[in-house]
Structures are given as structure tokens and as C-alpha cells.
Amino acid sequence: MNSEQFKKSIQEALVQKNITRGNEEKVAVFLNFLDEISSSMIEDFSMLTQMSLVFEGFYQSVSSDSNLKRTLLNIKIRRWHKHYGTPTVLFLLTYDKAISDIKLFFLSGSLDREISLLSILSTAKKTILDHNNHVYIDIDSASEIELPQEEETGKFTKTYNPSGGFTTTPCDPVSQKFLKYSEEIARTGGAILEIGAAFGATSLQALTKGATVYCNDIDAKNLAVVRRRYLHGIEESSLTGDDSSLVLVPGEFPDELLGLPKNFFDAILICRVMHFFTGAQIEKSLRSLSSFLKPGGRVFVVCETPFLKNWQKFIPEYERRLAEDIQWPGEINNPAEFESSGRAASLPKFVHWITKEVMERALNSTNFDIEHIDYIDRNGQFPEDLLFDGRESIGAIAIKPF
Numbered sequence: 001m002n003s004e005q006f007k008k009s010i011q012e013a014l015v016q017k018n019i020t021r022g023n024e025e026k027v028a029v030f031l032n033f034l035d036e037i038s039s040s041m042i043e044d045f046s047m048l049t050q051m052s053l054v055f056e057g058f059y060q061s062v063s064s065d066s067n068l069k070r071t072l073l074n075i076k077i078r079r080w081h082k083h084y085g086t087p088t089v090l091f092l093l094t095y096d097k098a099i100s101d102i103k104l105f106f107l108s109g110s111l112d113r114e115i116s117l118l119s120i121l122s123t124a125k126k127t128i129l130d131h132n133n134h135v136y137i138d139i140d141s142a143s144e145i146e147l148p149q150e151e152e153t154g155k156f157t158k159t160y161n162p163s164g165g166f167t168t169t170p171c172d173p174v175s176q177k178f179l180k181y182s183e184e185i186a187r188t189g190g191a192i193l194e195i196g197a198a199f200g201a202t203s204l205q206a207l208t209k210g211a212t213v214y215c216n217d218i219d220a221k222n223l224a225v226v227r228r229r230y231l232h233g234i235e236e237s238s239l240t241g242d243d244s245s246l247v248l249v250p251g252e253f254p255d256e257l258l259g260l261p262k263n264f265f266d267a268i269l270i271c272r273v274m275h276f277f278t279g280a281q282i283e284k285s286l287r288s289l290s291s292f293l294k295p296g297g298r299v300f301v302v303c304e305t306p307f308l309k310n311w312q313k314f315i316p317e318y319e320r321r322l323a324e325d326i327q328w329p330g331e332i333n334n335p336a337e338f339e340s341s342g343r344a345a346s347l348p349k350f351v352h353w354i355t356k357e358v359m360e361r362a363l364n365s366t367n368f369d370i371e372h373i374d375y376i377d378r379n380g381q382f383p384e385d386l387l388f389d390g391r392e393s394i395g396a397i398a399i400k401p402f
């Protein structure tokens with residue numbers, strides 16, 4: 001795709017009034033930016049790079065669940081079709097500041113403000129051309145991300161995602177089974193996927209077992225840590241951040257990962273991520289995971305339950321909802337009201353605690369065959385102030401039928 005084709009695909013999609021309704025001014029400014037870039041007389045890959053980062057900033061400023069967002073997402077997936085539909089980690093990190101400036105500009109609501117696109121773009125470094133994806137990137141951008149301390153069992157490490165919670169080691173039995181299974185898969189040259197991998201504690205262990213790992217997180221900086229840890233000081237040489245064994249796919253699962261290959265993975269781990277999703281999103285996510293798996297492939301799921309000590313204020317409400325037969329009784333729109341340790345401040349505005357029955361029902365309704373499902377006793381695995389009655393997490397392994 002060259003810059004003219006990219007611009008044209010955006011213009012054509014955005015002429016439709018039903019897509020831009022309510023965002024007309026924003027869209028007009030965005031399209032003007034693209035025109036400004038295409039009249040700038042620079043060579044085509046520079047134009048495509050600039051258009052791609054302006055696109056990303058604009059895309060990030062548009063509210064989810066709108067027609068405009070869905071339309072832009074389709075364009076984005078096509079734009080990055082050579083990279084599974086997601087921008088590369090090195091692209092996102094190279095232009096981190098420029099993308100966030102453009103996002104803030106569109107979010108600011110003062111679009112009549114004079115803004116110098118050129119000055120924003122000029123803060124973006126460019127060094128080497130990523131020939132596959134037609135963007136200039138700074139090959140050192142990942143090495144500028146600070147390395148966190150190694151995760152420790154029994155402790156939580158804060159991730160780079162401000163509302164993405166904490167990570168720890170793959171100490172639970174379902175993550176352990178995922179690793180064991182990955183080792184078997186590696187012998188036959190299969191591929192695995194981890195969703196919401198944070199700093200890659202599990203993915204990195206799978207790599208040492210010889211598996212080919214596709215590693216996802218919503219936050220490119222988290223994935224930069226995975227990359228840096230994987231390299232262990234070996235000089236960066238990849239133009240995308242990926243190599244033959246480790247593919248980094250930054251994006252918000254499920255919607256932004258639609259470009260991943262179908263019927264392809266032998267195993268997928270999604271550990272402590274689904275509790276950020278509504279019930280409807282959980283079902284959508286499970287269907288999406290099923291589409292990525294080969295028939296016979298396994299999904300490994302770990303989620304938090306309401307049986308965490310710091311969420312005990314929620315239990316009476318949870319029981320009331322159970323009694324009323326509410327379909328997703330663990331959905332919480334006001335976490336701070338129920339959380340007692342102060343951790344709600346580092347959580348999103350919505351969380352969803354899931355019990356065995358609810359997970360079982362979700363897996364059954366999305367046509368998985370459940371191989372294993374049980375509560376996980378987090379004694380020795382989670383900080384002590386979270387421990388309650390040995391049911392702090394729920395873990396499941398399920399098979400996509402042939």
C-alpha cells in the first residue's frame with residue numbers, strides 16, 4: 001500500500017455520513033492533515049509513515065463502540081496486513097510522543113486551535129525503513145524502555161499499562177499446564193499465543209521451551225519489555241521488534257487482533273485479562289480465540305473471582321444478583337465502592353469477577369469442550385492481603401472441537 005492508496009481508502013470510507021455523524025469536524029481536520037502530508041513533496045515512505053502515525057493518533061482519540069471506530073479499525077487492519085493487522089511495536093514506540101500529541105489534540109475539543117502538524121511530526125525520529133510495513137522506525141526505540149524487576153511469586157509487579165493492573169509469575173496450575181503443553185507443541189513446530197502478556201513472564205518461559213510465541217498486550221511498552229528481556233542484551237536488529245520465534249502483536253483484544261491467522265494456534269493463554277471484560281465481551285473473546293485455534297487446540301484461561309479478601313464488600317451484592325438470576329453477576333461498574341485495599345485506583349473503571357459456574361457457562365455457550373475447570377488457591381502466589389478461602393482465581397482448559 002502506498003500513501004495515496006492509504007489516503008484514498010480513508011477518504012472513501014469516511015465520506016459516508018452515517019459513519020462520521022457527530023464527528024464531522026474532527027474527521028474534516030483529520031482528512032486535511034492527510035492532504036497536508038500528501039502535498040509535502042517528501043518521498044512516499046515518509047508520507048506513508050506520517051499518515052500512519054496521524055491515523056493512529058486519530059484512531060486512538062475516537063470513542064470505542066462507534067461506527068467511526070469500527071470503520072477506522074478495518075482500515076487499520078488492512079494497513080498493517082503484513083503484520084497481522086497490528087502496528088509493530090517499534091513503530092508505536094518510535095512515534096509514541098507524536099501519536100499521543102495527535103490523540104490529545106483530537107481529544108482536546110479545540111480543533112480550531114492552530115496546530116502545527118509539521119512540528120508534531122518533526123518530533124518523530126526516523127532512522128531505518130521497515131521495508132515490509134513501509135514505515136521508518138527508530139531501531140533503538142524499544143531499548144529506551146526501562147526494564148522492570150523480574151516478577152516474583154507472591155508479589156505483584158505494576159505493568160506499564162496505567163489501568164492494566166499487576167503481573168506476577170506463571171505460578172498457577174493452569175499457566176503451568178500451558179507451559180508444559182507449549183513444550184509438547186514446540187516438538188512439532190506449532191505456535192502459541194498469549195493475550196495480555198504484560199512483561200512476558202509466561203511467554204518468555206515458553207520461548208525457552210522452543211515454542212514459537214505470538215505475544216500480545218494492549219500496551220506496546222509492556223511488549224518492549226518482553227522484547228528486551230528476550231534479547232538479553234543482544235543488539236537489536238529486527239525492524240519490527242519480532243523475530244522468527246517471538247512475534248509481538250500490540251493491540252486491544254479481541255477487536256484489534258482480528259488480523260491474526262485463523263485455525264492456526266495450538267494453544268492460547270489468557271491469564272488475568274478477561275476480568276476486564278463485560279460478559280458480552282467475554283463471549284465475543286472466547287469465539288475469537290476459538291477462531292484462532294486449530295481444531296483440537298486448547299485455550300487456557302485464568303480469571304479472578306469475587307472470593308478475594310479485598311473484595312468482600314461485594315459478596316452481599318454478588319449474592320443478591322445470583323438470587324435474581326442475573327446472567328453476569330460479577331460485573332462491577334464502580335470498583336472503588338467495593339474494594340478495600342486501595343488497589344481500585346490502579347484498576348479500570350470496570351471489573352468482572354468470575355465464578356466457576358459463570359466460566360463454565362461461557363465456555364459451553366461458545367462451543368468449547370471443557371477439559372479442566374477449578375478454583376485456584378492463591379496461597380503463596382498472591383500478596384497475603386488478597387487471600388480469602390482458596391478460591392481466589394478460576395482456571396480452565398478447554399478444547400476447540402474437531
Ligand SMILES: C[S@@+](CC[C@H](N)C(=O)[O-])C[C@H]1O[C@@H](n2cnc3c(N)ncnc32)[C@H](O)[C@@H]1O
Pocket residue numbers: 159161164165166167168169195196197198199216217218219222251252253254270271272273276
Ligand atoms: C492483570 S495484568 C495480567 C498480566 C499477566 N497475564 C499475568 O497473568 O500476570 C493484565 C494485562 O493485560 C493487558 N490487557 C488489558 N486489557 C487488554 C486487552 N483488551 N487486550 C490485550 N491486553 C490487555 C494489560 O496491559 C496487562 O498487561
